[in-house]
Amino acid sequence: MKLYSTNNPSSSVSFQEAVFNSMPQDKGLYMPVSIPRLPDSFFEQLPNYTLPQLAFEVAKHLLGDTIPQNDLKALIEDAVNFEAPAVELEEDVYVLELFHGPSLAFKDFGARFMSRVMSYFLREGEKQLDVLVATSGDTGGAVALGFLGVPNTRVTILYPKGKVSDIQELQLTTNGQNIRALTIDGTFDDCQALVKQAFVDDELNAALRLTSANSINIARLIPQTFYYFNAYAQLLREGKTNVAFCVPSGNFGNIGAGLLAWKMGLPVKQFIAATNANDTVPAFFKTGIYEPKPSVQTLSNAMDVGNPSNWARIADLFKDDAEALKSLMVSYSYTDAQTTEAIQQVFDKYKYVVCPHTAIAWKALTEWQAQHAGVSGVFLSTAHPCKFPNVFPADIAAAIEVPSQVEELERREKQAVSLDKDFDGFKAFLLGNK
């Protein structure tokens, strides 16, 4: 597999290089030089595959001979070791539960696959890989748990003191092994600034092999295609062939993976991108002008993105055919008041609790289906509601089933090193704790 930069399609790098660089020097994003259509035999078999089986088939086609097949199979079985059920709420309305991984959010798919790919590519005897992540909550948990126990890697997470939720803090600070947490007296931006400065510090780069495990890493995008194929397979088993996916979107990596699956031949009828008040993409579909703006804070804070980093990938996928994008994808945006209302409506209608991100996707699917009868709709549930205890009224909060792994977390001791936000202290910590 070769990849080019969206800013410079004439140069290309190996998959391994793209994984360790995360982002090309020219600040574009890596995209596969060729996106093969999966063979007819794959689609004929689709209803019969388990999630790891079809994940292997998809990855094999995309990666080519980059990783030998036996190794790839083992890697995928280790990475994709939890379910992604499409649960029917009523005729032609399904919720795709992507929160059954260790951090209870869909980012586990990307983080677990990427960590194992990185570990695979590390040569024996090579310096341990030091992953630095700044987090405002969710990404850090997925990355930490994704790398937990992965040989020859170590993760240092920086999070702003007092500014992450209780469950998030437990996920960040109770791992031990190769994961350590630093709680920074500052904001998320301060954490991010420390990480960025570390990457350009000569002394640190000489002493440590640093990587960012960034959210735009191509190794996080690829595994997100798996659950689209898997959801489609589940609907096929029920005789449904006319399928729309509705995706709660922030950086547009999730829906970008869906479009990649479509490019590989998955016959999806419609993609619906649902956003909160950060409506750069819905505005683009309305006006034809793509105009990134500063993000605004909402209840669905994992989608508070004014300049979606994966948009460049979507634009690149459809660079030769903007009209195809406009017919394949629509986009809606909702306020916090509509989000809260949607949570209530889903609960009243189905006795089902959705997190605020998922609620927005349900709302958008409902709006779209009102105009399009006879299409089965799947809305993606990106996180377990127990991660956002403060957004629910008491009766809905009481109906949330807290997974056993969270109860187990609550019994563990939090361990984090406190640092202030100056770079020298952070650098001294990294050099002093190699």
Ligand SMILES: *Cc1c(COP(=O)(O)O)cnc(C)c1O
């Ligand atoms: C990251 C995240 C999103 C947004 O996904 P993108 O790939 O950035 O569009 C939505 N919901 C939750 C819970 C998330 O953590």
